[in-house]
Amino acid sequence: MVTTISKLAGAAPGSWRSLTVAAWLGASLAGALASSASAETLTIALSSTVNTLDPTQAQVVGTDVSVAAHLYSPLVARGPDGKLYGVLAESWQPEGDAAWLFNLKPGVTFPGGEPLDAEAVKWNIDRIRNPETKSRNRAWFDPVSEVEVVSPTQVRIKTKGPYPTLPDQLSMIFFLSPEWMKTHNPATEAYGTGPYTLKQFVAGDRLILAPNDKAVLEKPTFDEVSMRVVPEASARVAGILAGELDLAFDLPLEDVERIKKSGRADAGWVPSSRSMVVRMNTLKAPLAGNTKLRQALNYAVDKEGMVEALLGGLGTVSQCQIMTPAYFGFNKDLKPYPYDPAKAKQLLKEAGVTTPLKIDLEVPLNRYFMASEIGQIVAGQLQDVGVEATIKEMDFGAWVKTYAGRDMGQMALLGQAWPTLDADGMLSLYAAANPTAYFDDKPFDEALKAGRGTTDPAKRLEAYKTATARMCEEAPVIFLFAQPFTYGTSKKITWKARGGDWVRATDVVKK
Incomplete structure (x- = not known):
């Protein structure tokens, strides 16, 4: 079953969340959080599981890469x-x-x-x-x-x-x-020169970090850092309000205001460098070699309506590219695909598509802001133009394994950012040489090569202008929006939001 924007917009606040606050507070996790809380302990809620401790394989900045930054x-x-x-x-x-x-x-x-x-x-x-x-x-x-x-x-x-x-x-x-x-597994063990050492790692649940007494570079600032996997947004909100979490992210916007007014904690939001897209596997039927089909799917989705309904107008519709204005190489000349169901139907016919077209839409949960609701809206609007998208919800950790293993389905909801804030890093996610590109386009790759092959900023910008225009035309994704980055903090710390996905204890200052 799919849900329209109008239905979601009229839903009661909090009604989209499946796990109640009471259930979470009564669970063993709450006890674990409380037992670790002290004046010198920093407790951070991670929105999704840590997939690997091996920095060589780390790409998810908000979890795997951020954890590596503490240990190495x-x-x-x-x-x-x-x-x-x-x-x-x-x-x-x-x-x-x-x-x-x-x-x-x-x-x-x-x-x-x-x-x-x-x-x-x-x-x-x-x-x-x-x-x-x-x-x-x-x-x-x-x-x-x-x-x-x-x-x-x-x-x-x-x-x-x-x-x-x-x-x-x-x-x-x-x-x-x-x-x-030579004798250890870096995926589950750690031995580095970072400010912290690994005290405990329970996959899918928690990491406990202790100060690295031998660190000679970045120094630890807390006696202990407890990173807890808290996938449910309502549980993160409850933990912040109860003082059992010091730092949490991806909070519902209505809860940001509630936390601020409570006087028990602080919360806020900043523009994000992360763009939400529906990634298309252009190497797999029916999306392979069918640009008009991929363009049709972009015309079929009402991005502005989605931003208004889900984000209260705080998000920014993507300008037919995966970068936001924060990135070097952002193409200000590109315009979003407008919401035009008639155009979508016309392109489907030109693409030779016999409707209804059946297609799978993977929706990884417990990572992205309101992922289930976004998936439902996309599926509902695709259905309106004759494309039956079957939603396949799965845990983010399990989904990452298939995604990284070159086995992503036909389409998948995905949020993407790159900490370098440079087009070379962000656009290279779609270079054919990248194992998770699911896109093989020679003109696009040639433009990336040209941008990487010069130190002249003007020439780089020109190359990335070509690359982004090509990507807009070829549409390997449904371009959605840049979401706001929401966060909550306890009263015992101060922390400046970056607008990216980095989670660093060294950025946190004790009051």
Whole structure:
């Protein structure tokens, strides 16, 4: 059964949430949260499960990558102000158009004393580049031709041509001990130089982090960081109001106002860099090789109505691209696909589609803001033009395994952002070399290559203008909207929202 926008808009606040606050507060999770609460404990609610502790395979910024940032160190990191600062690297600079030289901080060691030097940096980057590793981040390192150890504190990364955003991409790469890796599984264990160590990891439930006494770079600020998987929005709201959670995200907008007025906690929202889309598997029938069909699906969905009904007008309809204006490379000349059911029906006929067309729509739950409601609206409006979308709801963690395993269904709801806030990172999610692209378009890939192949900002912008226009025309997704980033905080901390998905204890300040 599908639900129309008008029905959702008229629903009572909170009626979309399936788990009651009382049920959650009575569960064992509440007791666990309460037992860990202290003046020096930071308790963070994660909206979805942590899929892996291996930073080589981490792509979900709000969980996997953020957890890695606590346990391991990158060469560089991006601060709340959006600027890069050195972590393992003291400095870095380009050498001509085909190399970057990184100067490392001396004396950094793993907990057992092994040096985190240029050899370790080379080993880690080569591991990502090795096809046998099947790293989900390999596509961003395809332009790298060689990693050269200059000295224990200098590493040169050679590229096949200009790669101006390499430092930005390295902000998401964390470094493991080659020696430790010989006998341990980084997917479930951790051994790094980050501000915290792994005290407990219960898959699908919680992570408990303790201060890393041997951290020589970023220092821990809490005696303990408790990260709890709390997939139900109403449970996150209850935890914030009860003082049992210090930081929570993806809260319903009506609850943001309720928390602010309660006097017991704080809440707010900022514009998000995450775009919601319906990802289409353009390598699988009936969407493969049928641009008009994919365009028809875009005309069939009322994005403005969805933003008004679900987000109270606070979201921004996507301008026929997956980037928001926060990204370098945003194409301000593109316009959204208008809501035009008649045009959608016409394009379906031109595409040779015999209606009703049956298609599956995967909706991963417990990760994205109001995912079930979005899925219902999309399915209902597709049905209005003769496309019967069968909704397949599944847990986000289970869905990620099929998505990352190149086995996504015909369509899937997905939220996408990239912390570098650069078109190279975001658009590369759709490059054919990326295992999760589900899109293979040579003109698009050539435009990406051109943007990556020059250090001239004007030429880069021109290349990304071509790439985004091509993606708009080919429509490998139904472009929806950029959602607001909502959050709640306890009274004992202050925290500045980034508008992205990063979750860092080092960003939190105790009052």
